[in-house]
Amino acid sequence: MIDEGYIKYQCHWNNISAIAQADIIELNQWRSKLYNLGLIGEYDNGIGFGNLSIRIPQSEHLIISGTQTGGIPELTAEHYTKVTDFDWYKNYVTCQGLIKASSETLTHGAIYVAQADVNAVIHVHHGKLWRKLIDRVPTTNPNCAYGTPEMAEDIVRLCQELQPQTKKIIVMSGHEEGILTFGQTLEEAGNILLDVLHPS
Numbered sequence: 001m002i003d004e005g006y007i008k009y010q011c012h013w014n015n016i017s018a019i020a021q022a023d024i025i026e027l028n029q030w031r032s033k034l035y036n037l038g039l040i041g042e043y044d045n046g047i048g049f050g051n052l053s054i055r056i057p058q059s060e061h062l063i064i065s066g067t068q069t070g071g072i073p074e075l076t077a078e079h080y081t082k083v084t085d086f087d088w089y090k091n092y093v094t095c096q097g098l099i100k101a102s103s104e105t106l107t108h109g110a111i112y113v114a115q116a117d118v119n120a121v122i123h124v125h126h127g128k129l130w131r132k133l134i135d136r137v138p139t140t141n142p143n144c145a146y147g148t149p150e151m152a153e154d155i156v157r158l159c160q161e162l163q164p165q166t167k168k169i170i171v172m173s174g175h176e177e178g179i180l181t182f183g184q185t186l187e188e189a190g191n192i193l194l195d196v197l198h199p200s
Contacts, residue, residue: 008147010092011100012085018077018098023063027054028075030122030186031065035073039124039193042071049125049177051102054186055112056082057119064108066099083109088152103147107172110152111182114159118168120186122193125177129197133179138162139171146175155180167192 031052034040040050048070053062062083069079081097086109093109095101102108108121133139138158144151151174158170169192172178183189 008091008103008145009086009088009106010090012092012094013100014094014096015098016096019063019080019082021077023056024075024077024080026186027052027063027065027080030190031075033190034122034124034193037197039126039197040070041125046071048072050123051104051108052122052186052189053083053102053105053108053120055119060085060112062108062112064102064105066097067102069099069102088149091149106147106149106152107155107180110155111159111180114156115162115168115182117184118182119184120189121180121182122186122189123178123180124193126179126197127177130171130177130179133169133171133196134173135171137167137169137171139173140175142173144172144174146172146178151175167196169193169196 042048048068050070051065053064055062066079066081078098081095081101083095083101085094088106093105104123111121140154144154168182170180181189181192
């Protein structure tokens with residue numbers, strides 16, 4: 001059963017202006033690559049999947065692709081939003097842009113909180129890879145649904161258990177086909193994903 005890609009958190013949304021185009025150049029390059037590989041997209045029932053984010057340097061803010069953008073082939077600045085605050089214990093996200101933040105924002109935020117050196121997070125769907133990696137790499141509790149405080153807390157737990165030499169990848173057991181990679185840069189997060197997708 002594929003989860004529906006709707007927002008489960010309380011969203012405090014300020015839609016005053018779009019994200020600056022200059023802030024999304026690398027995000028969009030990786031997003032296009034992942035879309036073309038089918039790792040971000042839309043299911044036959046119209047539900048989109050996959051998102052990515054970066055931490056804004058010298059801040060606690062992040063830029064993330066917006067909700068229900070998975071099926072759009074090419075994103076523009078209007079499809080991204082800046083997250084200025086979040087709290088999974090209180091289950092809320094504050095964001096600004098022309099679109100609400102992804103339903104997975106609390107999951108991304110949990111990784112940034114747990115891993116101070118991480119500046120990029122990628123979330124994709126791939127059924128075959130998900131089945132191959134489940135319980136072979138750090139894997140969330142199957143009772144934790146996507147976009148929930150419980151998922152965020154389990155992500156923090158896994159991140160704290162990661163050894164420094166461990167690849168930064170997590171399988172979302174309770175979110176069918178969901179895989180997360182993360183790193184100091186988008187390139188690192190993206191290459192971790194590509195390496196497990198096409199091992200040499």
